[in-house]
Amino acid sequence: MLINLRDICSIAEQGNMAIASINTPSLEAVRAALDAAEETGYPVIISHAEGHDPFAPLDYMGPTMVALAERSSALVCVHLDHCEHLSYMRRALEMGFTGAMYDGSFLPYEENVDNSLRASEMCSGFDCGLECELGSMGSREAGSRDEGGTAEESCAVYTDPDQAAEFMSQTNLDVLACSFGTVHGIYKGEPHLSFDTLAGIREKVNVPLVMHGGSGVSNEDYVKVINAGIRKINYYTYGVKYAGEAVGKLIADRRAVKSDAVVYWHDITTAAYEVLFSTFCDVIKVFSNGADPMK
Numbered sequence: 001m002l003i004n005l006r007d008i009c010s011i012a013e014q015g016n017m018a019i020a021s022i023n024t025p026s027l028e029a030v031r032a033a034l035d036a037a038e039e040t041g042y043p044v045i046i047s048h049a050e051g052h053d054p055f056a057p058l059d060y061m062g063p064t065m066v067a068l069a070e071r072s073s074a075l076v077c078v079h080l081d082h083c084e085h086l087s088y089m090r091r092a093l094e095m096g097f098t099g100a101m102y103d104g105s106f107l108p109y110e111e112n113v114d115n116s117l118r119a120s121e122m123c124s125g126f127d128c129g130l131e132c133e134l135g136s137m138g139s140r141e142a143g144s145r146d147e148g149g150t151a152e153e154s155c156a157v158y159t160d161p162d163q164a165a166e167f168m169s170q171t172n173l174d175v176l177a178c179s180f181g182t183v184h185g186i187y188k189g190e191p192h193l194s195f196d197t198l199a200g201i202r203e204k205v206n207v208p209l210v211m212h213g214g215s216g217v218s219n220e221d222y223v224k225v226i227n228a229g230i231r232k233i234n235y236y237t238y239g240v241k242y243a244g245e246a247v248g249k250l251i252a253d254r255r256a257v258k259s260d261a262v263v264y265w266h267d268i269t270t271a272a273y274e275v276l277f278s279t280f281c282d283v284i285k286v287f288s289n290g291a292d293p294m295k
């Protein structure tokens, strides 16, 4: 059942939990995320990033995500992630997306404000909540999967709580993505999150907060950020890393028994689906932070 970004985040607020916002640039990932939401009984956000368009075009993924979300028994928000072009956002809205992120975090502040306002005007004509970002993660979700490392290496700019309050008063967004130490991609060593920055933002900003670069973070830190007010956690890289490793192992195991063993495409997609499903079940449960399931 479709739900918009505002309403799904207010469920998270009431339950002191975070909703998993899972990038799903393949049919296996869409299935796994929806099945995991139904299995665990928690709402989920399935997300399409503009930067994934070259290998998962919106024209194919968007209508598939909306149709499967509509018929799911779980509450599902279909969300556009890291959109940098308003014309692209309009296409997603016309397909029935119920959440959208305008990402102007790489732009000068005033330009970010102007474009975020234009995005909010566009979303107001649809049943769609808007997320915007202030501060910068440094590495783009859109970029190569070799990005990542540490927040410093990625040239991340932590969100300034006072500027966040100003940003809120100048734009009309529903949820705010903020930067406080996570990065997109693979972490080099343990991520070091700035809980002081997060507490400062929470004090000044009264909308649900979003953590990007959410895979690869310890369960302990997930619980800490949720208790500090994070209501949406974006999750991608480590899920697809685990799926890739499972596929590699499947091929290696078969070839160890018989060097010319045939591995079919459906063997690969099945192995990937299974790992994605169990990974998504695990993170959805951790992000629920002990809230009762909705089934």
Ligand code: 13P
Residues within 6 Å of the ligand: 023, 081, 082, 141, 183, 184, 185, 186, 211, 212, 213, 214, 215, 216, 234, 235, 236, 237, 238
């Ligand atoms: P990771 O790719 O680090 O999991 O982050 C996902 C994300 O923030 C998508 O917007």
